[in-house]
Amino acid sequence: xxxxxxxxxxxxxxxxxxxxxxWENVVRWGGVVSSFALLAAxxxxxxxxxxxxxxxxxxxxxxxxxxxxxxxxxxxxxxxxITGIVAVAVTIYGLAEIDRREGWHGHHTLVQALLAGxxxxxxxGDIFNLYVWFEVMLIASFGxxxxxxxxxxxDGAVKYVGLNLIATFAFLSGVGxxxxxxxxLNMADLSQRLEGRQEEVAVLVSAMLLLFAFGAKAAxxxxxxxxxxxxxxxxxxxxxxxxxLLTKVGVYALIRTFTLIYDLDVPLVRGTLLWGAVATMVVGxxxxxxxxxxxxILGFHIISQIGYMVLGLALATPAALLGAIFYLFHHxxxxxxxxxxxxxxxxxxxxxxxxxxxxxxxARPLLAVLFLVPALSLAGIPPLSGFWAKFLLVSxxxxxxxxxxxxxxxxxxxxxxxxMSKIWLEVFWKPHPDGPDAITGSVxxxxxxxxxxxxxxxxxxxxxAGLFVDAALIxxxxxxxxxxxxxxxxxxxx
Amino acid sequence: METIVAVLAGLLVAGGAYLMLSGNxxxxxxxxxxxxxxxxxxxxxxxxxxxxxxxxxxxxAKAPAPGVANAVPQALILTAIVIGFGLxxxxxxxxxxxxxxxxxxRMDAMRIAEPxxxxx
Numbered sequence: 001x002x003x004x005x006x007x008x009x010x011x012x013x014x015x016x017x018x019x020x021x022x023w024e025n026v027v028r029w030g031g032v033v034s035s036f037a038l039l040a041a042x043x044x045x046x047x048x049x050x051x052x053x054x055x056x057x058x059x060x061x062x063x064x065x066x067x068x069x070x071x072x073x074x075x076x077x078x079x080x081x082i083t084g085i086v087a088v089a090v091t092i093y094g095l096a097e098i099d100r101r102e103g104w105h106g107h108h109t110l111v112q113a114l115l116a117g118x119x120x121x122x123x124x125g126d127i128f129n130l131y132v133w134f135e136v137m138l139i140a141s142f143g144x145x146x147x148x149x150x151x152x153x154x155d156g157a158v159k160y161v162g163l164n165l166i167a168t169f170a171f172l173s174g175v176g177x178x179x180x181x182x183x184x185l186n187m188a189d190l191s192q193r194l195e196g197r198q199e200e201v202a203v204l205v206s207a208m209l210l211l212f213a214f215g216a217k218a219a220x221x222x223x224x225x226x227x228x229x230x231x232x233x234x235x236x237x238x239x240x241x242x243x244x245l246l247t248k249v250g251v252y253a254l255i256r257t258f259t260l261i262y263d264l265d266v267p268l269v270r271g272t273l274l275w276g277a278v279a280t281m282v283v284g285x286x287x288x289x290x291x292x293x294x295x296x297i298l299g300f301h302i303i304s305q306i307g308y309m310v311l312g313l314a315l316a317t318p319a320a321l322l323g324a325i326f327y328l329f330h331h332x333x334x335x336x337x338x339x340x341x342x343x344x345x346x347x348x349x350x351x352x353x354x355x356x357x358x359x360x361x362x363a364r365p366l367l368a369v370l371f372l373v374p375a376l377s378l379a380g381i382p383p384l385s386g387f388w389a390k391f392l393l394v395s396x397x398x399x400x401x402x403x404x405x406x407x408x409x410x411x412x413x414x415x416x417x418x419x420m421s422k423i424w425l426e427v428f429w430k431p432h433p434d435g436p437d438a439i440t441g442s443v444x445x446x447x448x449x450x451x452x453x454x455x456x457x458x459x460x461x462x463x464x465a466g467l468f469v470d471a472a473l474i475x476x477x478x479x480x481x482x483x484x485x486x487x488x489x490x491x492x493x494x
Numbered sequence: 495m496e497t498i499v500a501v502l503a504g505l506l507v508a509g510g511a512y513l514m515l516s517g518n519x520x521x522x523x524x525x526x527x528x529x530x531x532x533x534x535x536x537x538x539x540x541x542x543x544x545x546x547x548x549x550x551x552x553x554x555a556k557a558p559a560p561g562v563a564n565a566v567p568q569a570l571i572l573t574a575i576v577i578g579f580g581l582x583x584x585x586x587x588x589x590x591x592x593x594x595x596x597x598x599x600r601m602d603a604m605r606i607a608e609p610x611x612x613x614x
Contacts, residue, residue, distance in 0.1 A: 128570055135577045142584055151595045156607040158519065158592055161585055165526050168581070172533040172574055179567070180540025233607050 002048055003057045003070040005041040006080045006119040009034060010087075014112035024103060028095055031108040035091045038115060039084030042077070049077040054478065054488040056125060064125075064489050065186030071125035073485050074475040075325060079122045079252055082332050085457070086244040087115050089450035093340055094237040096446035097347075102235060105147040111241065114140035121249050125489050127175055127261070128185045130253065134171065134217070138164060141246060144238045145230060156230035163226035167216035174209030177202055178261075188489035190261045191482060198263040207262045207269055214257070218250030220310060221279040224303045228287065231302070232295035232352070236343025239295055243302055244336035248328060251309045255324065259479050264316045273314035278408050281307030285415040294342045294352040294427065297419055298335070301378065304412060305331050311409065312393050317400060321476040323392030326469060330377070330385040330461060337374040337454035341367065344443045344451065345427055354423070359432030363439040368428045373455040375424065377462065379417035385461035388469065499539040506532035519592065519599045523585045530578040534571045541567025 013034035017027050049055060049072050056071040058064055072080070091111065098107050117137030124130050145157040179185055181202045182193045197203055216223040227247070231239055254273075264270050284304025291297045309331070312324025342352065344367060349357035361368040377384035380391075390413055397406040432438040461468055478484060506528050513525030541564055549565035551558045593599050596606070 128573075132573065132577070135581070139580065139584065142588075146588065146591075152606050154588065154592050154595055155604050157588055158601070158604060159607075161581075161588060162522060162526070162601075165581060165585070166529070169526075169529045169533040172530075173536045176533065176537030176540045176567075176570070179537070179570070180542070185566075229608055 001057065002041065002045050003055065003072055003123060004059075006038060006045060006084075007070075007116055007123065009037045009041055010112040010115035010119065013037075014109050014116060017109045017112060018106070021104065021106070021109070024100060027103060027108045028098070031091045031111060032088070032095065034112055035084070035087035035115075038119070039081075039088050042081040042084040045072060046077045046081050049074055054485045056488040056491070064491070065184050065189035068129050069125035069186060069188075069489050070123045071188075071485065071489050072123055073478045073488075074471070075252070075255070075479060076122045078329065078471070078475060079248075080119050082329055083115060083118050083122070083245060086241065086332060086336050087111075089336060089340070089454055090237055090241045090244075092446055093240065093343070093450045094235075096444035097235055097237050097343060102148050105149065106143060107147050107235070107238070110140045110143040110147065111237075114144065114241065114245075116140075118245050118249055122252060125187050126185050127178065127187055127190065127257075130187075131171055131175055134249070134253075135168065137246070137249065138168065141242060144241070145234050148235050148238075150233070153230075153233040156233035160226045160230035163216065163223070167213045167223070170209045170216075171213035174206045174213060177206040177209065181206070186489065187256070187260055188482075188486040191486060194261060194263075198266050203262075204266070204268065207258075207266070208272070210257055210262075211254070211269065211272060214250045214253045215276065215310075216250075218247045218254060218306050218310065219280075219303045220276050220306060221283050221303075224280070224284070224306075227303060228296055228299045231299040232293060236295075236339060236346070240336045240339035240343070243298065243339050244332045247302055247306055248332055251306060251313075251324075251328060254310060255313050255321075255479065258313060259321075260482050260485070264314070270314060270316065273310060274405075277307045277310035277314050278405060279307070280304070280310065281408060281412045285412045285419070288419045289415060289422075292354045294345065294354065294423065295339065297423060298338050298342060301416065301419065302335060304416065305335070305378070307412070308390070308393055308409065311405065312396070315396055315400065315402065315405075317396055318476055318480055319399060320393065320396035321479060322469070322472050323389065323396050325472040325475050325479075326392055327389040329468070329472075330389045330458075333454050333457050333461070334374040334377050334386060337451060337458065338371075338378065340447065340451050340454070341371050341374070344447050345371075347443065347447070348439050348441070349427070349432060350438070354426035356433060357427055358430040359428075359436060359439060361428040362431070362436065364443065367443060367451075370451050370455050371424070371428065373458055375420040377458050379420050380413045381417075383462045383465075385458050385465070388462065388465040392469070495543045496539045499535055499543070503532045503535040503539065506535065517601055519589050519601055519604075522601065523582070523589055526585065527578075527582050530574070530582070534574055534578075537567050537570050537574065541570075 020026050054073040059068045117133050120133035219227040288297045288300035309324045309327050312320045351357050377386035380386045394406050394409050510525040510528035513521045546563040549562040
């Protein structure tokens with residue numbers, strides 16, 4: 001039953017917070033309490049999965065493959081855990097940032113609804129149910145984008161909504177075709193029924209439709225344009241939540257479907273993923289180099305980093321998949337933290353346009369040091385977590401003698417360092433254009449707690465990388481040999 | 495029958511894409527609505543069509559009588575229609591708000607979030 005709680009807790013609290021919205025403080029703190037409950041449930045789930053291997057539960061008592069199955073292997077459980085961590089960080093940060101009006105319009109409720117959708121997507125074992133959780137997540141993110149009521153976020157939302165809906169319909173058509181070919185929607189069952197049928201036209205078409213859909217959700221080249229158009233427009237709390245989780249759900253769905261359901265050895269699928277990933281890395285980092293807005297730079301870097309993760313999947317060796325999974329975790333923590341710091345910097349300096357701000361190193365040295373931790377980690381400087389993530393992927397591509405890909409991955413890392421040093425120079429090092437007195441006040445404690453917490457986590461992952469690599473190795477093993485997963489879902493129904 | 499529905503779905507996608515390319519936000523959203531219906535038809539056609547009785551289970555019975563239609567595609571489409579309707583409503587409301595705020599429905603003119611670069 002533990003599988004149900006990570007979905008049920010945020011879903012119930014979303015409903016509850018909506019009913020209680022008259023009491024502002026109850027709603028604000030209710031979100032934090034619910035996030036802690038989610039974190040606790042996810043820890044219990046992870047311990048269970050570590051002890052027993054993949055676990056599954058049949059909802060409503062309908063046996064698989066007829067009913068809807070919830071299933072967690074190590075990857076799913078770990079993704080839920082990291083969702084819990086991000087949820088706690090973001091809701092605490094929101095205590096200081098979200099104003100009364102945005103809270104009244106439903107920010108806290110929508111955050112919980114989004115978390116429910118994300119956890120549902122990580123835990124479901126049914127491809128149509130995955131579609132439904134994607135929609136829960138999507139409609140909650142639509143709401144979160146517009147609740148601060150500015151023209152800017154409405155403009156961003158138009159692009160976000162318009163482009164994401166196309167991906168949604170591609171997803172739906174792909175699922176329909178897949179059902180037409182196999183007569184089942186259960187992912188474990190699909191995996192068995194498609195054995196030896198991967199080259200059939202209908203299977204390939206559904207694979208490409210799902211690839212397009214998940215690629216668009218993950219912001220892969222060339223369907224990433226919704227991300228830089230919208231991620232800098234809502235409140236920082238919302239931005240951080242989006243940057244940590246939304247695209248990563250797309251990556252997770254890619255990893256899940258293209259190992260469990262589809263076969264990566266089909267040249268069309270593999271080639272599209274591989275070169276799509278390389279183009280995503282390069283275009284994202286070049287886009288970032290051209291920007292002058294704190295959060296827009298970070299937004300383009302999400303795209304670039306998504307390329308690394310998909311690359312790990314597309315290389316399709318155990319070492320590369322291990323790298324992709326490690327990257328996924330490291331990136332969620334680091335990127336959320338960078339967005340949170342961008343919000344703190346805006347609070348101190350009053351703007352996000354790099355030419356208009358500066359002087360933070362002199363005024364708030366602690367914040368500057370805290371920025372350096374995730375920034376250098378993102379660029380891949382040892383011994384921080386990003387170094388190990390990049391090291392695993394580059395060595396995996398060198399192992400199969402993919403020289404060009406290894407070169408691209410390293411070059412993109414260098415350009416990432418350029419972007420991060422640009423932010424460092426402009427925001428922290430150079431004096432504020434309005435003089436040193438422009439920065440007043442201090443960063444609220446509720447903002448500092450998650451920033452410090454995530455920075456510590458980044459250092460811990462970097463220094464204790466061995467433990468995390470071992471865990472990712474087990475997760476990658478379960479993904480490449482999904483027999484335990486299939487047995488957990490179908491339960492020896494042979 | 496499946497062929498006709500498949501061609502129809504293709505025509506709907508073409509029509510939807512045409513509307514979406516027009517550059518007007520309202521037309522774009524109508525195009526999306528047509529696209530969502532095309533996706534529903536794809537599920538319907540992929541689920542096989544047959545002349546069969548409705549998938550109802552008689553009182554007291556535990557399974558339907560033989561020769562009933564497959565109920566799964568219908569259930570999928572019903573779910574997709576409900577979700578699609580909700581998304582469509584949100585998109586229309588958003589379009590109204592944006593038009594109200596910016597005084598235009600031309601998507602090329604919506605540059606508040608991503609302002610054009612000044613010539614440097």
